[in-house]
Amino acid sequence: MSRRILLINGPNLNLLGTREPSIYGAETLEDVVRVAKANGEKLGVVVEDYQSNHEGGIVDRIQQAKKDGVKGVIINPGAYTHTSVAIRDALLGTDIPFIEVHVSNVHAREPFRHHSYFSDKAVATIVGLGVKGYEYALDFVATSPKFA
């Protein structure tokens, strides 16, 4: 059976493409998801996607992923990166390994973006590579035994 992978994007990432393009680029979230699903097919995995502007929705979706047998999560928690114990606890509580992705280089930005509630528990973090970061993450999650 194909490995199931869940791509999660947090608040305001639905605005990719129009939101501060000098920081986040011109690609839309629809572009990101389309590429992820197409690459998933090539890699022989099933990519599911979820975007929400609501913390509880993301917690619920992670809990559902556990029930569904999802093997890995690629998550850009958006601003919840810097605030959310609840989403961190959902990932730890379900024990689904995950990669944290940020489109921008958060470490080169405001100090409040330097701390993440996820990085110390992530298998890896990818920052500052634009939306390509999602592709690199998928490539790894689809092929690494850490996510089998």
Ligand SMILES: O=C1C[C@@](O)(C(=O)O)C[C@@H](O)[C@@H]1O
């Ligand atoms: O919403 C976002 C996007 C972001 O996660 C990124 O992808 O670079 C960085 C966060 O600090 C910010 O709140």
